Amino acid sequence: MRKMIVPLALAILAAPALAGNLVGIADCNEDCGSTVVYVEGAPTRDGAGTTVDFDQKDKVFIPHVLPVLQGATVNIKNGDPFLHNVHVYSGKETVLNIALPFQGQVIQHTFTEPGTYEVLCDAHPEMSAYIVVLDNPHFATPNDNGAYEITGLPAGNYTVVVRNVKSDKIERSSVVVN
Numbered sequence: 001m002r003k004m005i006v007p008l009a010l011a012i013l014a015a016p017a018l019a020g021n022l023v024g025i026a027d028c029n030e031d032c033g034s035t036v037v038y039v040e041g042a043p044t045r046d047g048a049g050t051t052v053d054f055d056q057k058d059k060v061f062i063p064h065v066l067p068v069l070q071g072a073t074v075n076i077k078n079g080d081p082f083l084h085n086v087h088v089y090s091g092k093e094t095v096l097n098i099a100l101p102f103q104g105q106v107i108q109h110t111f112t113e114p115g116t117y118e119v120l121c122d123a124h125p126e127m128s129a130y131i132v133v134l135d136n137p138h139f140a141t142p143n144d145n146g147a148y149e150i151t152g153l154p155a156g157n158y159t160v161v162v163r164n165v166k167s168d169k170i171e172r173s174s175v176v177v178n
């Protein structure tokens with residue numbers, strides 16, 4: 001993985017410590033759409049009160065990989081004019097299983113425990129997605145070429161993790177922000 005640290009222009013504004021944006025190319029050519037990039041060792045935060053959208057549209061979960069901050073609430077929407085359900089697993093254990101029969105219907109679920117959750121729709125076996133709950137807000141999903149940007153990292157030493165949630169292939173590298 002190539003990466004470089006780009007100091008935030010905002011840091012000029014009398015910030016006591018330089019913050020950093022982490023810009024990189026994840027080595028995920030085989031399946032960047034199932035890849036999430038996140039930082040270990042950053043100050044933890046609680047996402048209570050924040051919301052993230054997660055859609056079911058044309059029998060596809062959008063996005064396929066949804067990283068969220070612990071404590072955040074996910075708005076799960078049925079964007080199709082027919083029934084879906086949302087069946088969320090932690091390993092083999094069901095943590096949520098709710099039907100959404102109507103187009104435009106939204107249900108909310110708050111994810112308080114960090115981890116990787118697989119999401120299926122029992123009505124459409126081809127539908128699958130992953131919600132990755134993280135303990136700090138410094139994460140991203142790469143584009144099709146692997147490019148990603150993680151913003152607002154305070155100065156410090158961190159581990160950057162590039163992980164394919166489907167295969168569980170993990171690549172770790174160290175990074176210094178100053």
Ligand SMILES: [Cu+2]
Pocket residue numbers: 059083084085121122123124127
């Ligand atoms: Cu469905």
